[in-house]
Amino acid sequence: MTDSSADFAASTVVIVTSPTDPLAAPLVEELSREYDERYGLNDGIPSSAELSRYPAEVFSAERGGTFILLLADGAPVAGGAFKQEGPGTVEVKRVWTHSAFRRRGLARRVMAELEDEARRRGITTVVLTTGARQPEAVALYRSLGYTPEFDLDGDWEAVGYLAFRKSL
Secondary structure, three states: OOHHHHHHHHHOEEEEOOOOOHHHHHHHHHHHHHHHHHHOEEOOEEHHHHHHOOOHHHHOHHHOOEEEEEEEOOEEEEEEEEEEEEOOEEEEEEEEEOHHHOOOOHHHHHHHHHHHHHHHOOOOEEEEEEEOOOHHHHHHHHHOOOEEOOOOOOOHHHHOEEEEEEEO
16 A cells, blocks of 8 residues: 555545445445355345345444445545444444545555444454455455454355454
């Protein structure tokens, strides 16, 4: 990441909102397309159906979650969320950077913001999963100190969801 990329990521504005916020729609739509392109159908169901597995309210503060967007010039460029997983634990979901803004440190910034919010709430453990066809996500989470709970040298496709854990 170049200094200008780090400057760009640092200059974005963080807002706490909901997955149903119209401002989030372009990111969610692109994420849906990408899931379907990378993973195709899963038992005849588009892979993007995963995005509707949880109702929006699980990402609300009242339910122990959060949903954030990073804005540049008022437009969403990245986002992510977590939901309550159990006592002292949250699960990170939906970390996404708009394709036009990748490789600028935005996913790293999203993760830092989510971890900071979790710490403020007294959370001690963050868990997350990513898909076997997302090596860039695996690299990001490893670089941020997340411990893989799968064999890195194994067959990722056989594992399916690649689980990670980090103590805060």
